Amino acid sequence: MTERSVPDAAEAMEANRRHWDEVVPVHVASEFYDVASFKAGRSTLKPVEVEELGDVRGKTLLHLQCHFGMDTLSWAREGRPSRGLTTLKRRSPRPGHWRHLAASTPASRCRTSTISHRISMCNSTVVFTSYGVLCWLPDLARWAQVAADFVRPGGTFYIVEFHPFQQIFDDDAGVGELRVRFPYFREGGALMFDDGIDYADPTANVENRATYLFPYPLSYVVTSLIEAGLRIEFLHEFPFSTYQFLPYTEKRPDGTVRLKQHDGCVPLLFSIKATKPA
Numbered sequence: 001m002t003e004r005s006v007p008d009a010a011e012a013m014e015a016n017r018r019h020w021d022e023v024v025p026v027h028v029a030s031e032f033y034d035v036a037s038f039k040a041g042r043s044t045l046k047p048v049e050v051e052e053l054g055d056v057r058g059k060t061l062l063h064l065q066c067h068f069g070m071d072t073l074s075w076a077r078e079g080r081p082s083r084g085l086t087t088l089k090r091r092s093p094r095p096g097h098w099r100h101l102a103a104s105t106p107a108s109r110c111r112t113s114t115i116s117h118r119i120s121m122c123n124s125t126v127v128f129t130s131y132g133v134l135c136w137l138p139d140l141a142r143w144a145q146v147a148a149d150f151v152r153p154g155g156t157f158y159i160v161e162f163h164p165f166q167q168i169f170d171d172d173a174g175v176g177e178l179r180v181r182f183p184y185f186r187e188g189g190a191l192m193f194d195d196g197i198d199y200a201d202p203t204a205n206v207e208n209r210a211t212y213l214f215p216y217p218l219s220y221v222v223t224s225l226i227e228a229g230l231r232i233e234f235l236h237e238f239p240f241s242t243y244q245f246l247p248y249t250e251k252r253p254d255g256t257v258r259l260k261q262h263d264g265c266v267p268l269l270f271s272i273k274a275t276k277p278a
Helices: 009-029 035-039 047-053 070-077 094-104 140-150 164-168 218-227
Strands: 002-005 061-064 082-086 108-112 124-130 151-162 190-193 211-213 231-238 249-251 257-259 269-275
Touching: 009 211, 035 070, 047 124, 047 151, 047 269, 061 070, 061 140, 124 140, 140 151, 140 218, 151 164, 151 218, 164 218, 218 231, 218 269
Parallel strands: 061 082, 061 124, 082 108, 124 151
Antiparallel strands: 002 190, 151 269, 190 211, 231 269, 249 257
16 A cells, blocks of 8 residues: 655654665565575676776775665676665664675675765765665755765766656556556655565565655756766666566566567666766
8 A cells, every 4th residue: 555644754764774674684585686696696787887887997886775785796796896885774684694795705895874874984986876775765965965975086976776757657566557646746755655565575474564765856866966066977768677666567688677568658767977076
């Protein structure tokens, strides 16, 4: 079930933390994340970020909001020194999962904090974040400022994220066509979900069911980064995704997820590359 709600920001974040603390072990054990093949050498990076971010060998890479670290470690495996930063909770089981995965991956480390608290860490030449990170945050301007603070002068910030426009459509099972259900523009408050269905393992029995998602139009994301002092190099939009949010999409042989009907008409993914003036 979903409903409009105007929760206190701290209450919403605490509900999200409880949910994620519970589901992270579920994700680690799930076929969706397939940790076994990752430990055997599979990279979790997608062609979009690899091609657009380019060669970052010899640079420090800070991964904001890295979940339990598979993408961060995929960068490190390619000989790219990486630092991982999780941002949903200070006291979390995720660092333990990180250390387990990182045992064979040197040149990487994990620190935990909330996005509103700056960790004592030297600024990085590349700051990276991706896929399902913005909707959990009640204050995007604060997020942008913290991200910009981590970028070394002359360095790069890069995000690839699910397009907010695809998230306005009805995603209930059985829906067969594009049908607007959720707001694109933020009107205050959040969207509350309490169906308890985990995307990585729908069969999991989740006790902390309630989550709060904050919608942000793309213009707000761009403006927040500019106001944080970053210079936008490009904004790209794509007619495909990396995850099957909508029931009327299909996964193609190349790994992209596209609409079964109206393919190419709706943006499903976006990326932004920005630099910090030297």
